[in-house]
Amino acid sequence: xxxxxxxxxxxxxxxxxxxxxxxxxxxxxxxxxxxxxxxxxxxxxxxxxxxxxxxxxxxxxxxxxxxxxxxxxxxxxxxxxxxxxxxxxxxxxxxxxxxxxxxxxxxxxxxxxxxxxxxx
Numbered sequence: 001x002x003x004x005x006x007x008x009x010x011x012x013x014x015x016x017x018x019x020x021x022x023x024x025x026x027x028x029x030x031x032x033x034x035x036x037x038x039x040x041x042x043x044x045x046x047x048x049x050x051x052x053x054x055x056x057x058x059x060x061x062x063x064x065x066x067x068x069x070x071x072x073x074x075x076x077x078x079x080x081x082x083x084x085x086x087x088x089x090x091x092x093x094x095x096x097x098x099x100x101x102x103x104x105x106x107x108x109x110x111x112x113x114x115x116x117x118x119x120x
Contacts (some may be wrong), residue, residue: 025060026053036096048090055087 018024033049034041041049062080066072072080105113 022057022061026057029053029056033094033096037094045094048094052087052090052094055083055090059083059087 018027030049030053033052037045059080062076062083
């Protein structure tokens with residue numbers, strides 16, 4: 001059997017029995033999105049969630065290939081960006097907003113951390 005990759009058919013990416021790493025990622029992504037909704041998921045919400053899951057699987061496989069040293073083709077970069085944008089739009093459609101990042105430390109904070117304390 002051929003190994004899974006970003007171009008694999010969606011039915012090969014997420015086996016329903018959870019035997020593969022990809023199917024566990026799909027299950028975890030699905031559960032976290034359902035938990036993030038501030039309401040009971042409607043059938044339309046579930047369809048959008050399944051689309052997000054499929055996109056996340058493909059992005060994760062592309063990330064894996066890059067981490068293993070694959071040289072991306074220019075069309076792969078375009079596909080990656082298109083998937084990322086689609087995922088962001090779908091998450092907005094669900095009403096899931098990104099969590100704000102922690103504020104970056106100021107220069108004064110960094111200096112205080114690295115300044116040797118005065119000898120007592």
